[in-house]
Amino acid sequence: MSETKNWPMWEVFVRSRRGLSHNHVGSLHAPDAEMALRNARDLYTRRQEGVSIWVIPSAQITASSPDEKDEFFDPAADKIFRHPTFYKLPAEVDHM
């Protein structure tokens, strides 16, 4: 079906029953947002995976570029003090 080539891509986010946030689960094609939501229900919540769905046009996502990986992510590598491993916990807290 050549028409489907014109169908935009949508990214699907599902919040699980006990989850606090929507997690990206995959993508799909649909002619519009309403149909995207229904397709997402049929494709990604068949096994009770979720209680809430978001769909977002893939074209609306601005993504970081693999070319920028070095300057984006490497500078964090040696900043181990950003991990909360150097703090002394009071004994009463025990294991946190």
Place this chain on the structure above:
Amino acid sequence: MASTPEAAPRQAQRQPGHDPASLAAKVAAPRNRVGAYEPLVDYVLRLGDDALILSQRLVDWVAKSPVIEEDIALANIALDLLGQARMLLTYAGSQLPEPKSEDDLAYWRQSAQFRCAHLVEIPGGDFARTMARQLVFSTYQQLLYSQLETSTDATIAAIAAKASKEVRYHVDHATKWVLRLGDGTEESHGRMQAGIDAVWPYTAELFDADAGVTPYATDRTDQALQPLITDGICPDPAMLQAPWQEAVVAVLETATLTIPQTRWHARGGRTGIHTAHLDYVLAEMQTVARAHPGAAW
């Protein structure tokens, strides 16, 4: 009525058996009806067979849908219907004088023993016609099940309560597509109109209170369901027609489609008089079970 003394000499002069009235009476005679069921069993089989055969029809689309997303959507709907059919056939089987299992009923009956409406057994045609059938049937099922939720029969009420949620989604799914195709391109509008035109004559049978016992009768009711209606087990199907018409017409008008005007309408499915299409559906559905009786996996 065929054997009244007055009629006998006249019939003798004609080709025996070629008189439509006598043929109709012969077909309708209780002893010639394959599997005459008690009213409750008969009714539950109508519900179950509608779901089973439409489920099988939807499976025709698996791996052939316009897009993979729709492939899965139709398979999901088919599975919902199959689940309903399993519960209903299990219940019908348990109420028979000699109890039968869901598999006995699904795989070992002949077409004349099925009680589905012609609407669910005719081929699905193109995607638009399939959506037209889904719209008219699911809307009917939604109204029916919402009534059956308060059935005095606890099993039917429980099955209806579970199925209602599923069917609401089926209506939503079909509605979305009918709106998009009807109010879409010239090509999609034409196909959607043709689809609605094709299924429309098959819708009236859903609301026949009768079992259409006499195939050529004009009277719409033979009181087959009357005991169940009186006992509050099922609604009078005819009562569902007005709300059904209102709901479906609203969708069709929004979709810029024309409401078909038809004079002929299908009937007979409820007494086991089916289109030839059902035999092909059954041949495919039953072949494995009949080739390997009793097999389990």
